[in-house]
Amino acid sequence: MTDARALSPIVVGFDGSADSMRALDWALAEAVLRNAPVDLCHVWNQPNSPGQLGRSDDAPRASAQAVLAEGSRYAAEHTPSVQVRAHLSFGSAAHVLVLAARDAALLVVGGRGASGFGNLQIGSVSAHVVRHADCPVVVVRDIAVRGVCGGAHGGRIVVGIDGSAGCETAVAFAFEEAARRGAAVYAVHAFDQASAQTTTYLEETELKRLRQDAQDAFSGLLTPQADKYPDLAVSLQLVHGGPAPALIEASADAALLVLGSHGHGRFAMARLGSTSHAVLHHAPCPVAVVRGDR
Template sequence: MSGPVVVGVDGSPSAMAAVDAAAREALLRGAELHVVHAFIWPAMHVPPGTSPLGPPAGGVRESVERLLHEAVGRARSAAPGVRATSAVMPGEAVAALEAESRTAQLIVVGQRGSGGIRALLLGSTAVHLAAHGHCPVMVVRGRPEPEGPVLVAVDGSPQGRSAIAYAFAEASMRGSELVALHAWSTWSDHGESGPDHSVELVDLIGDVDELRAVEERLLAEALSGHRERYPEVTVRPQVVRGRVRPTLIEASDGAQLMVVGARGRGGFAGLLLGSVSQAVLHHANCPVTVLRSGP
Protein backbone atom coordinates (compact mmCIF):
# COMPACT_ATOMS: atom_id res chain seq x y z
CA MET A 1 0.00 0.00 0.00
CA SER A 2 1.49 3.35 -1.05
CA GLY A 3 0.93 6.90 0.14
CA PRO A 4 1.91 8.72 3.32
CA VAL A 5 0.72 8.22 6.86
CA VAL A 6 -1.30 11.35 7.69
CA VAL A 7 -1.93 12.65 11.19
CA GLY A 8 -4.25 15.50 12.12
CA VAL A 9 -3.10 17.91 14.83
CA ASP A 10 -4.88 20.67 16.70
CA GLY A 11 -2.62 21.18 19.71
CA SER A 12 -4.63 18.96 22.07
CA PRO A 13 -2.88 16.28 24.18
CA SER A 14 -4.87 13.64 22.31
CA ALA A 15 -3.61 14.90 18.94
CA MET A 16 0.00 14.98 20.17
CA ALA A 17 -0.34 11.37 21.32
CA ALA A 18 -1.60 10.61 17.81
CA VAL A 19 1.57 12.22 16.39
CA ASP A 20 3.71 9.79 18.41
CA ALA A 21 1.71 6.81 17.16
CA ALA A 22 1.60 8.06 13.57
CA ALA A 23 5.38 8.57 13.51
CA ARG A 24 5.94 4.98 14.64
CA GLU A 25 3.43 3.74 12.04
CA ALA A 26 5.16 5.68 9.26
CA LEU A 27 8.60 4.37 10.22
CA LEU A 28 7.25 0.83 10.44
CA ARG A 29 5.84 1.13 6.90
CA GLY A 30 8.82 2.98 5.42
CA ALA A 31 6.38 5.77 4.56
CA GLU A 32 6.48 9.54 4.82
CA LEU A 33 4.62 11.14 7.71
CA HIS A 34 2.44 14.10 6.77
CA VAL A 35 1.33 16.31 9.67
CA VAL A 36 -1.82 18.28 8.85
CA HIS A 37 -3.53 21.15 10.61
CA ALA A 38 -6.89 22.27 9.23
CA PHE A 39 -7.91 25.86 9.77
CA ILE A 40 -10.74 28.17 8.67
CA TRP A 41 -9.15 31.59 8.71
CA PRO A 42 -12.29 33.71 8.07
CA ALA A 43 -14.23 32.00 10.86
CA MET A 44 -11.72 33.25 13.42
CA HIS A 45 -12.46 36.92 12.60
CA VAL A 46 -8.81 37.76 13.18
CA PRO A 47 -6.02 38.65 10.75
CA PRO A 48 -3.62 35.75 10.15
CA GLY A 49 -0.57 37.94 10.80
CA THR A 50 0.76 39.59 13.93
CA SER A 51 -1.43 42.19 15.59
CA PRO A 52 0.19 45.65 15.88
CA LEU A 53 -0.96 45.72 19.50
CA GLY A 54 0.46 42.33 20.42
CA PRO A 55 3.85 40.64 20.66
CA PRO A 56 5.81 40.21 17.41
CA ALA A 57 5.20 36.44 17.36
CA GLY A 58 1.62 36.49 18.55
CA GLY A 59 -0.29 36.15 15.28
CA VAL A 60 -2.52 33.23 14.36
CA ARG A 61 -0.22 32.22 11.51
CA GLU A 62 2.76 32.15 13.85
CA SER A 63 0.82 30.05 16.36
CA VAL A 64 -0.09 27.50 13.70
CA GLU A 65 3.49 27.35 12.45
CA ARG A 66 4.72 26.77 16.01
CA LEU A 67 2.16 24.00 16.43
CA LEU A 68 3.29 22.24 13.26
CA HIS A 69 6.97 22.70 14.14
CA GLU A 70 6.36 21.19 17.57
CA ALA A 71 4.42 18.27 16.09
CA VAL A 72 7.12 17.47 13.52
CA GLY A 73 9.80 17.67 16.20
CA ARG A 74 7.80 15.37 18.42
CA ALA A 75 7.36 12.90 15.56
CA ARG A 76 11.09 12.78 14.93
CA SER A 77 11.73 12.19 18.63
CA ALA A 78 9.16 9.39 18.79
CA ALA A 79 10.50 7.69 15.65
CA PRO A 80 14.06 8.81 14.84
CA GLY A 81 14.67 8.61 11.12
CA VAL A 82 11.07 9.19 10.09
CA ARG A 83 10.57 11.47 7.08
CA ALA A 84 8.09 14.16 8.15
CA THR A 85 6.39 17.03 6.33
CA SER A 86 3.65 19.40 7.43
CA ALA A 87 0.94 21.55 5.92
CA VAL A 88 -1.91 23.86 6.84
CA MET A 89 -5.07 22.78 5.03
CA PRO A 90 -7.92 25.21 4.41
CA GLY A 91 -11.32 24.14 5.70
CA GLU A 92 -12.70 22.10 8.55
CA ALA A 93 -10.69 19.24 10.00
CA VAL A 94 -13.12 16.49 8.97
CA ALA A 95 -13.26 17.66 5.35
CA ALA A 96 -9.50 18.20 5.10
CA LEU A 97 -8.62 14.80 6.56
CA GLU A 98 -11.25 13.00 4.50
CA ALA A 99 -9.67 14.55 1.38
CA GLU A 100 -6.22 13.44 2.57
CA SER A 101 -7.54 9.89 3.08
CA ARG A 102 -7.98 9.52 -0.69
CA THR A 103 -4.20 9.32 -1.20
CA ALA A 104 -2.98 8.24 2.26
CA GLN A 105 -2.33 4.66 3.30
CA LEU A 106 -3.35 5.45 6.89
CA ILE A 107 -5.01 8.35 8.68
CA VAL A 108 -4.20 8.73 12.38
CA VAL A 109 -6.23 10.89 14.78
CA GLY A 110 -6.57 11.26 18.52
CA GLN A 111 -9.68 10.05 20.25
CA ARG A 112 -10.84 13.63 20.73
CA GLY A 113 -9.49 17.05 19.89
CA SER A 114 -9.59 20.54 21.35
CA GLY A 115 -13.12 21.28 20.13
CA GLY A 116 -16.53 20.03 21.16
CA ILE A 117 -17.89 19.07 24.55
CA ARG A 118 -15.19 17.92 26.96
CA ALA A 119 -17.41 15.18 28.39
CA LEU A 120 -17.61 13.39 25.04
CA LEU A 121 -15.51 10.23 24.92
CA LEU A 122 -14.84 10.45 21.19
CA GLY A 123 -14.51 13.51 19.00
CA SER A 124 -16.62 14.16 15.92
CA THR A 125 -13.55 14.10 13.65
CA ALA A 126 -12.66 10.55 14.69
CA VAL A 127 -16.25 9.34 14.26
CA HIS A 128 -16.66 10.97 10.85
CA LEU A 129 -13.38 9.63 9.48
CA ALA A 130 -14.06 6.12 10.75
CA ALA A 131 -17.34 6.17 8.83
CA HIS A 132 -16.27 8.07 5.71
CA GLY A 133 -12.49 7.72 5.32
CA HIS A 134 -11.17 6.28 2.05
CA CYS A 135 -8.27 4.48 3.75
CA PRO A 136 -7.85 2.74 7.11
CA VAL A 137 -8.33 5.13 10.04
CA MET A 138 -6.47 4.64 13.32
CA VAL A 139 -7.94 6.27 16.41
CA VAL A 140 -5.27 6.48 19.11
CA ARG A 141 -6.52 5.70 22.58
CA GLY A 142 -5.55 3.61 25.58
CA ARG A 143 -2.07 3.30 27.05
CA PRO A 144 0.99 4.85 25.40
CA GLU A 145 3.08 2.55 23.19
CA PRO A 146 0.84 -0.49 23.74
CA GLU A 147 2.33 -3.95 23.42
CA GLY A 148 0.87 -7.37 22.78
CA PRO A 149 -0.86 -9.04 19.84
CA VAL A 150 -2.90 -7.53 17.05
CA LEU A 151 -6.58 -8.19 17.80
CA VAL A 152 -9.14 -8.57 15.03
CA ALA A 153 -12.90 -8.82 15.49
CA VAL A 154 -14.39 -11.61 13.36
CA ASP A 155 -18.15 -11.88 12.76
CA GLY A 156 -18.30 -13.73 9.44
CA SER A 157 -19.71 -10.76 7.55
CA PRO A 158 -18.51 -9.74 4.07
CA GLN A 159 -17.70 -6.32 5.55
CA GLY A 160 -15.30 -7.96 8.01
CA ARG A 161 -13.17 -9.69 5.38
CA SER A 162 -11.05 -6.63 4.68
CA ALA A 163 -10.45 -6.21 8.42
CA ILE A 164 -9.15 -9.79 8.68
CA ALA A 165 -6.80 -9.36 5.71
CA TYR A 166 -5.55 -6.06 7.10
CA ALA A 167 -4.99 -7.55 10.56
CA PHE A 168 -2.88 -10.38 9.13
CA ALA A 169 -0.75 -7.84 7.26
CA GLU A 170 -0.37 -5.73 10.40
CA ALA A 171 0.66 -8.72 12.52
CA SER A 172 3.20 -9.77 9.88
CA MET A 173 4.66 -6.27 9.63
CA ARG A 174 4.91 -5.91 13.41
CA GLY A 175 6.20 -9.43 14.01
CA SER A 176 3.39 -9.99 16.51
CA GLU A 177 0.83 -12.65 17.27
CA LEU A 178 -2.66 -12.28 15.86
CA VAL A 179 -5.69 -12.91 18.05
CA ALA A 180 -8.80 -13.55 15.94
CA LEU A 181 -11.74 -13.16 18.29
CA HIS A 182 -15.28 -14.24 17.50
CA ALA A 183 -17.89 -13.57 20.17
CA TRP A 184 -21.23 -15.33 19.96
CA SER A 185 -24.43 -15.78 21.91
CA THR A 186 -27.51 -17.94 21.63
CA TRP A 187 -29.38 -15.01 20.07
CA SER A 188 -29.53 -14.85 16.30
CA ASP A 189 -28.39 -11.23 16.13
CA HIS A 190 -25.56 -11.71 18.66
CA GLY A 191 -27.24 -9.23 20.95
CA GLU A 192 -26.65 -6.21 18.71
CA SER A 193 -30.22 -5.36 17.68
CA GLY A 194 -32.06 -5.93 20.92
CA PRO A 195 -34.24 -8.76 22.22
CA ASP A 196 -37.39 -7.49 20.53
CA HIS A 197 -35.97 -8.55 17.15
CA SER A 198 -34.02 -11.65 18.22
CA VAL A 199 -34.61 -15.36 18.00
CA GLU A 200 -33.26 -17.79 20.61
CA LEU A 201 -31.16 -20.11 18.45
CA VAL A 202 -31.14 -22.84 21.08
CA ASP A 203 -34.90 -23.12 20.55
CA LEU A 204 -34.23 -23.80 16.85
CA ILE A 205 -31.13 -25.97 17.11
CA GLY A 206 -31.71 -27.42 20.56
CA ASP A 207 -28.03 -27.93 21.42
CA VAL A 208 -25.60 -25.26 22.69
CA ASP A 209 -22.59 -27.47 21.84
CA GLU A 210 -23.80 -27.77 18.27
CA LEU A 211 -24.26 -24.02 18.08
CA ARG A 212 -20.74 -23.49 19.44
CA ALA A 213 -19.39 -25.84 16.76
CA VAL A 214 -21.14 -23.75 14.10
CA GLU A 215 -19.47 -20.61 15.44
CA GLU A 216 -16.07 -22.31 15.51
CA ARG A 217 -16.49 -23.30 11.87
CA LEU A 218 -17.44 -19.73 11.02
CA LEU A 219 -14.18 -18.47 12.53
CA ALA A 220 -12.09 -21.16 10.83
CA GLU A 221 -13.63 -20.35 7.45
CA ALA A 222 -13.04 -16.63 7.95
CA LEU A 223 -9.33 -17.26 8.58
CA SER A 224 -8.84 -19.78 5.78
CA GLY A 225 -6.51 -18.60 3.05
CA HIS A 226 -4.92 -15.92 5.21
CA ARG A 227 -2.92 -18.44 7.22
CA GLU A 228 -1.38 -19.76 4.01
CA ARG A 229 -0.55 -16.26 2.79
CA TYR A 230 1.05 -15.28 6.11
CA PRO A 231 2.69 -18.48 7.42
CA GLU A 232 4.99 -16.41 9.65
CA VAL A 233 2.04 -15.09 11.69
CA THR A 234 1.08 -17.05 14.78
CA VAL A 235 -2.72 -17.02 14.96
CA ARG A 236 -4.64 -17.56 18.15
CA PRO A 237 -8.33 -18.13 17.31
CA GLN A 238 -10.72 -17.39 20.16
CA VAL A 239 -14.40 -18.29 20.16
CA VAL A 240 -16.00 -16.65 23.18
CA ARG A 241 -19.59 -16.99 24.27
CA GLY A 242 -20.67 -13.54 25.35
CA ARG A 243 -21.83 -10.13 24.18
CA VAL A 244 -19.67 -8.80 21.38
CA ARG A 245 -18.92 -5.29 22.60
CA PRO A 246 -17.81 -5.99 26.19
CA THR A 247 -15.88 -9.07 25.03
CA LEU A 248 -13.86 -7.04 22.53
CA ILE A 249 -13.27 -4.18 24.95
CA GLU A 250 -11.99 -6.59 27.59
CA ALA A 251 -9.72 -8.32 25.05
CA SER A 252 -8.27 -4.97 23.96
CA ASP A 253 -6.64 -4.56 27.36
CA GLY A 254 -3.72 -6.79 26.33
CA ALA A 255 -3.49 -5.82 22.64
CA GLN A 256 -1.28 -3.34 20.81
CA LEU A 257 -3.91 -2.73 18.13
CA MET A 258 -7.52 -3.68 17.46
CA VAL A 259 -8.78 -3.97 13.89
CA VAL A 260 -12.51 -3.82 13.11
CA GLY A 261 -14.70 -3.38 10.07
CA ALA A 262 -16.72 -0.18 9.94
CA ARG A 263 -19.86 -2.26 10.28
CA GLY A 264 -20.65 -5.96 10.54
CA ARG A 265 -23.69 -8.14 10.08
CA GLY A 266 -25.76 -6.62 12.87
CA GLY A 267 -27.60 -3.30 13.02
CA PHE A 268 -29.15 -1.22 10.27
CA ALA A 269 -27.89 -1.52 6.69
CA GLY A 270 -27.91 2.25 6.16
CA LEU A 271 -25.45 2.98 8.96
CA LEU A 272 -21.85 3.54 7.85
CA LEU A 273 -20.47 2.88 11.32
CA GLY A 274 -21.89 -0.05 13.26
CA SER A 275 -22.62 -0.21 16.98
CA VAL A 276 -19.69 -2.53 17.70
CA SER A 277 -17.25 -0.23 15.89
CA GLN A 278 -18.61 2.77 17.76
CA ALA A 279 -18.36 0.98 21.10
CA VAL A 280 -14.70 -0.01 20.69
CA LEU A 281 -13.80 3.46 19.40
CA HIS A 282 -15.23 4.89 22.61
CA HIS A 283 -13.98 2.31 25.11
CA ALA A 284 -11.10 0.16 23.79
CA ASN A 285 -7.90 0.09 25.82
CA CYS A 286 -5.62 0.25 22.77
CA PRO A 287 -5.57 2.03 19.40
CA VAL A 288 -8.33 0.97 17.02
CA THR A 289 -8.05 0.84 13.24
CA VAL A 290 -11.34 0.90 11.33
CA LEU A 291 -11.69 -0.32 7.76
CA ARG A 292 -14.53 0.37 5.40
CA SER A 293 -15.42 -1.96 2.59
CA GLY A 294 -16.80 -0.49 -0.59
CA PRO A 295 -17.00 3.19 -1.63
Protein backbone atom coordinates in the same frame (compact mmCIF):
# COMPACT_ATOMS: atom_id res chain seq x y z
CA MET B 1 4.59 -9.14 2.15
CA THR B 2 4.35 -5.49 1.01
CA ASP B 3 0.86 -4.15 0.31
CA ALA B 4 -0.05 -1.70 -2.43
CA ARG B 5 -0.11 1.24 -0.03
CA ALA B 6 3.23 0.45 1.64
CA LEU B 7 5.02 3.59 0.42
CA SER B 8 1.96 5.83 0.53
CA PRO B 9 2.03 8.46 3.28
CA ILE B 10 0.56 8.10 6.73
CA VAL B 11 -1.57 11.16 7.43
CA VAL B 12 -1.84 12.25 11.06
CA GLY B 13 -3.99 15.02 12.50
CA PHE B 14 -2.02 17.11 14.99
CA ASP B 15 -3.03 19.97 17.27
CA GLY B 16 -0.58 19.66 20.16
CA SER B 17 -3.07 17.97 22.50
CA ALA B 18 -2.15 14.85 24.46
CA ASP B 19 -4.19 12.61 22.18
CA SER B 20 -2.67 14.09 19.03
CA MET B 21 0.82 13.58 20.46
CA ARG B 22 -0.01 9.91 21.00
CA ALA B 23 -1.41 9.76 17.48
CA LEU B 24 1.82 11.25 16.15
CA ASP B 25 3.89 8.75 18.15
CA TRP B 26 1.83 5.89 16.73
CA ALA B 27 2.04 7.23 13.18
CA LEU B 28 5.82 7.66 13.37
CA ALA B 29 6.35 4.13 14.68
CA GLU B 30 4.08 2.75 11.98
CA ALA B 31 5.97 4.76 9.36
CA VAL B 32 9.18 3.04 10.42
CA LEU B 33 7.54 -0.35 9.91
CA ARG B 34 6.20 0.63 6.49
CA ASN B 35 9.17 2.73 5.36
CA ALA B 36 6.60 5.43 4.65
CA PRO B 37 6.55 9.24 4.95
CA VAL B 38 4.27 11.04 7.39
CA ASP B 39 2.05 13.95 6.41
CA LEU B 40 1.59 16.01 9.56
CA CYS B 41 -1.64 18.02 9.26
CA HIS B 42 -2.84 20.86 11.43
CA VAL B 43 -6.18 22.44 10.61
CA TRP B 44 -6.83 26.06 11.47
CA ASN B 45 -10.59 26.40 11.79
CA GLN B 46 -10.58 30.04 10.70
CA PRO B 47 -13.86 31.45 9.34
CA ASN B 48 -12.10 33.46 6.68
CA SER B 49 -10.51 31.78 3.68
CA PRO B 50 -6.72 32.01 3.25
CA GLY B 51 -7.14 34.63 0.54
CA GLN B 52 -9.16 36.85 2.86
CA LEU B 53 -6.76 36.88 5.77
CA GLY B 54 -6.05 40.32 7.16
CA ARG B 55 -3.73 41.82 9.74
CA SER B 56 -6.08 40.75 12.55
CA ASP B 57 -5.46 37.10 11.57
CA ASP B 58 -1.70 37.28 12.08
CA ALA B 59 -1.79 36.16 15.73
CA PRO B 60 -3.98 33.04 15.29
CA ARG B 61 -2.12 32.13 12.12
CA ALA B 62 1.21 32.40 13.95
CA SER B 63 -0.21 30.23 16.74
CA ALA B 64 -1.31 27.60 14.21
CA GLN B 65 2.13 27.64 12.59
CA ALA B 66 3.73 27.24 16.01
CA VAL B 67 1.63 24.14 16.74
CA LEU B 68 2.67 22.60 13.44
CA ALA B 69 6.32 23.48 14.07
CA GLU B 70 6.10 21.82 17.48
CA GLY B 71 4.93 18.58 15.90
CA SER B 72 7.62 18.74 13.23
CA ARG B 73 10.35 19.29 15.82
CA TYR B 74 9.05 16.43 17.94
CA ALA B 75 9.05 14.07 14.96
CA ALA B 76 12.55 15.09 13.90
CA GLU B 77 13.92 14.57 17.40
CA HIS B 78 12.23 11.26 18.13
CA THR B 79 12.16 9.55 14.71
CA PRO B 80 14.71 11.25 12.46
CA SER B 81 14.62 8.39 9.95
CA VAL B 82 11.03 9.22 8.96
CA GLN B 83 10.35 11.87 6.34
CA VAL B 84 7.77 14.28 7.80
CA ARG B 85 5.92 16.80 5.64
CA ALA B 86 4.05 19.51 7.51
CA HIS B 87 0.75 20.88 6.19
CA LEU B 88 -1.23 23.84 7.56
CA SER B 89 -4.80 23.90 6.27
CA PHE B 90 -7.91 25.99 6.80
CA GLY B 91 -11.49 24.90 7.34
CA SER B 92 -13.25 21.87 8.80
CA ALA B 93 -10.85 19.37 10.35
CA ALA B 94 -12.99 16.42 9.31
CA HIS B 95 -13.23 17.41 5.65
CA VAL B 96 -9.58 18.48 5.43
CA LEU B 97 -8.35 15.18 6.85
CA VAL B 98 -10.53 13.10 4.54
CA LEU B 99 -9.18 15.01 1.53
CA ALA B 100 -5.61 14.76 2.79
CA ALA B 101 -5.94 10.99 3.16
CA ARG B 102 -7.27 10.26 -0.33
CA ASP B 103 -4.04 8.53 -1.38
CA ALA B 104 -2.78 7.65 2.10
CA ALA B 105 -1.90 4.29 3.59
CA LEU B 106 -3.49 5.29 6.89
CA LEU B 107 -5.17 8.23 8.57
CA VAL B 108 -4.27 8.52 12.26
CA VAL B 109 -6.22 10.78 14.63
CA GLY B 110 -6.42 11.32 18.35
CA GLY B 111 -9.61 10.64 20.23
CA ARG B 112 -9.98 14.22 21.45
CA GLY B 113 -8.33 17.40 20.32
CA ALA B 114 -7.98 21.08 21.02
CA SER B 115 -7.17 24.21 19.06
CA GLY B 116 -7.54 23.43 15.35
CA PHE B 117 -9.08 20.07 16.21
CA GLY B 118 -11.38 21.49 18.89
CA ASN B 119 -14.23 19.18 17.85
CA LEU B 120 -12.08 16.07 17.54
CA GLN B 121 -14.08 13.83 19.84
CA ILE B 122 -15.30 10.29 19.31
CA GLY B 123 -18.61 10.64 17.50
CA SER B 124 -17.82 13.89 15.65
CA VAL B 125 -14.66 14.35 13.62
CA SER B 126 -13.36 10.86 14.31
CA ALA B 127 -16.69 9.32 13.34
CA HIS B 128 -16.75 11.41 10.16
CA VAL B 129 -13.30 10.36 8.99
CA VAL B 130 -13.99 6.73 9.90
CA ARG B 131 -17.04 6.82 7.65
CA HIS B 132 -15.59 8.77 4.75
CA ALA B 133 -11.80 8.34 4.55
CA ASP B 134 -10.53 6.29 1.61
CA CYS B 135 -8.03 4.49 3.79
CA PRO B 136 -8.04 2.71 7.15
CA VAL B 137 -8.42 5.09 10.10
CA VAL B 138 -6.58 4.56 13.38
CA VAL B 139 -7.98 6.32 16.46
CA VAL B 140 -5.47 6.74 19.30
CA ARG B 141 -6.74 7.98 22.64
CA ASP B 142 -4.37 9.28 25.31
CA ILE B 143 -5.44 6.47 27.62
CA ALA B 144 -5.05 3.90 24.85
CA VAL B 145 -1.28 3.60 24.85
CA ARG B 146 -0.25 1.69 27.98
CA GLY B 147 3.33 1.48 26.85
CA VAL B 148 2.42 0.01 23.46
CA CYS B 149 3.59 2.05 20.50
CA GLY B 150 2.66 1.59 16.88
CA GLY B 151 5.93 -0.06 15.98
CA ALA B 152 6.29 -2.36 18.96
CA HIS B 153 7.16 -5.94 18.10
CA GLY B 154 5.33 -8.91 19.53
CA GLY B 155 2.02 -8.71 21.35
CA ARG B 156 -1.20 -9.36 19.50
CA ILE B 157 -3.59 -7.80 17.03
CA VAL B 158 -7.27 -8.28 17.89
CA VAL B 159 -9.83 -8.32 15.08
CA GLY B 160 -13.60 -8.48 15.34
CA ILE B 161 -15.19 -10.86 12.85
CA ASP B 162 -18.84 -11.31 11.84
CA GLY B 163 -18.71 -13.15 8.53
CA SER B 164 -19.55 -10.14 6.36
CA ALA B 165 -17.67 -9.20 3.20
CA GLY B 166 -16.27 -6.15 4.98
CA CYS B 167 -14.97 -8.41 7.71
CA GLU B 168 -12.61 -10.04 5.23
CA THR B 169 -10.96 -6.67 4.58
CA ALA B 170 -10.50 -6.12 8.31
CA VAL B 171 -9.01 -9.59 8.72
CA ALA B 172 -6.54 -8.96 5.88
CA PHE B 173 -5.50 -5.66 7.48
CA ALA B 174 -5.07 -7.32 10.89
CA PHE B 175 -2.81 -10.02 9.44
CA GLU B 176 -0.74 -7.42 7.57
CA GLU B 177 -0.23 -5.41 10.76
CA ALA B 178 0.60 -8.54 12.74
CA ALA B 179 3.16 -9.58 10.13
CA ARG B 180 4.89 -6.20 10.39
CA ARG B 181 5.25 -6.60 14.15
CA GLY B 182 5.72 -10.35 14.44
CA ALA B 183 2.54 -10.27 16.53
CA ALA B 184 -0.17 -12.87 17.03
CA VAL B 185 -3.66 -12.52 15.54
CA TYR B 186 -6.57 -12.93 17.94
CA ALA B 187 -9.98 -13.04 16.23
CA VAL B 188 -13.16 -12.51 18.25
CA HIS B 189 -16.74 -13.32 17.28
CA ALA B 190 -19.60 -12.48 19.63
CA PHE B 191 -23.01 -14.11 19.27
CA ASP B 192 -25.77 -11.53 19.40
CA GLN B 193 -28.42 -11.45 22.12
CA ALA B 194 -31.11 -13.06 19.95
CA SER B 195 -28.83 -15.99 19.15
CA ALA B 196 -27.89 -16.36 22.79
CA GLN B 197 -31.54 -16.47 23.84
CA THR B 198 -32.35 -19.06 21.18
CA THR B 199 -29.57 -21.38 22.27
CA THR B 200 -30.91 -21.51 25.84
CA TYR B 201 -33.72 -23.78 24.58
CA LEU B 202 -31.48 -26.21 22.71
CA GLU B 203 -30.16 -29.55 23.84
CA GLU B 204 -26.50 -29.78 24.83
CA THR B 205 -25.63 -31.87 21.78
CA GLU B 206 -27.25 -29.30 19.47
CA LEU B 207 -25.41 -26.48 21.21
CA LYS B 208 -22.12 -28.27 20.68
CA ARG B 209 -22.94 -28.82 17.02
CA LEU B 210 -23.84 -25.16 16.47
CA ARG B 211 -20.71 -24.01 18.24
CA GLN B 212 -18.55 -26.36 16.17
CA ASP B 213 -20.24 -25.14 12.97
CA ALA B 214 -19.47 -21.55 13.95
CA GLN B 215 -15.91 -22.47 14.87
CA ASP B 216 -15.41 -24.14 11.48
CA ALA B 217 -16.99 -21.25 9.57
CA PHE B 218 -14.93 -18.53 11.20
CA SER B 219 -11.76 -20.58 11.14
CA GLY B 220 -12.35 -20.92 7.40
CA LEU B 221 -12.65 -17.14 7.13
CA LEU B 222 -9.19 -16.81 8.71
CA THR B 223 -7.58 -19.60 6.68
CA PRO B 224 -6.63 -17.62 3.51
CA GLN B 225 -4.71 -15.06 5.53
CA ALA B 226 -3.25 -17.68 7.85
CA ASP B 227 -1.94 -19.53 4.80
CA LYS B 228 -0.44 -16.29 3.47
CA TYR B 229 1.34 -15.66 6.79
CA PRO B 230 2.20 -19.16 8.07
CA ASP B 231 4.60 -17.89 10.73
CA LEU B 232 1.91 -15.96 12.62
CA ALA B 233 0.16 -17.43 15.64
CA VAL B 234 -3.62 -17.28 15.08
CA SER B 235 -6.43 -17.95 17.55
CA LEU B 236 -10.21 -17.57 17.48
CA GLN B 237 -12.54 -16.91 20.38
CA LEU B 238 -16.32 -17.36 20.21
CA VAL B 239 -18.22 -15.61 22.99
CA HIS B 240 -21.84 -15.08 23.96
CA GLY B 241 -22.92 -11.55 24.77
CA GLY B 242 -22.39 -8.10 23.43
CA PRO B 243 -19.61 -7.66 20.86
CA ALA B 244 -18.40 -4.35 22.34
CA PRO B 245 -17.59 -5.76 25.82
CA ALA B 246 -16.00 -8.82 24.22
CA LEU B 247 -13.75 -6.73 21.99
CA ILE B 248 -12.83 -4.29 24.75
CA GLU B 249 -11.90 -7.13 27.08
CA ALA B 250 -9.94 -8.97 24.39
CA SER B 251 -7.92 -5.85 23.56
CA ALA B 252 -6.79 -5.21 27.14
CA ASP B 253 -3.16 -6.00 26.27
CA ALA B 254 -3.33 -5.65 22.49
CA ALA B 255 -1.18 -3.51 20.22
CA LEU B 256 -4.16 -2.77 17.98
CA LEU B 257 -7.88 -3.58 17.69
CA VAL B 258 -9.20 -3.86 14.14
CA LEU B 259 -12.85 -3.40 13.15
CA GLY B 260 -14.62 -3.50 9.81
CA SER B 261 -16.95 -0.58 9.13
CA HIS B 262 -19.42 -2.21 6.73
CA GLY B 263 -20.30 -5.33 8.65
CA HIS B 264 -23.78 -6.59 9.36
CA GLY B 265 -25.69 -8.62 11.85
CA ARG B 266 -23.75 -9.26 15.00
CA PHE B 267 -21.30 -6.40 14.74
CA ALA B 268 -23.69 -3.97 12.98
CA MET B 269 -20.84 -1.71 11.87
CA ALA B 270 -22.50 -0.30 8.75
CA ARG B 271 -23.72 2.87 10.44
CA LEU B 272 -21.06 3.01 13.14
CA GLY B 273 -23.62 2.01 15.72
CA SER B 274 -23.44 1.23 19.41
CA THR B 275 -20.71 -1.41 19.10
CA SER B 276 -18.22 0.76 17.26
CA HIS B 277 -18.97 3.84 19.35
CA ALA B 278 -18.48 1.87 22.56
CA VAL B 279 -15.25 0.34 21.30
CA LEU B 280 -13.87 3.67 20.11
CA HIS B 281 -14.72 5.24 23.46
CA HIS B 282 -13.43 2.50 25.73
CA ALA B 283 -10.88 0.27 24.00
CA PRO B 284 -7.60 0.31 25.95
CA CYS B 285 -5.52 0.28 22.76
CA PRO B 286 -5.52 2.09 19.39
CA VAL B 287 -8.45 1.11 17.17
CA ALA B 288 -8.21 0.70 13.39
CA VAL B 289 -11.46 0.94 11.42
CA VAL B 290 -11.19 -0.57 7.95
CA ARG B 291 -13.90 0.04 5.39
CA GLY B 292 -14.98 -3.09 3.60
CA ASP B 293 -15.81 -1.47 0.24
CA ARG B 294 -12.21 -0.76 -0.77
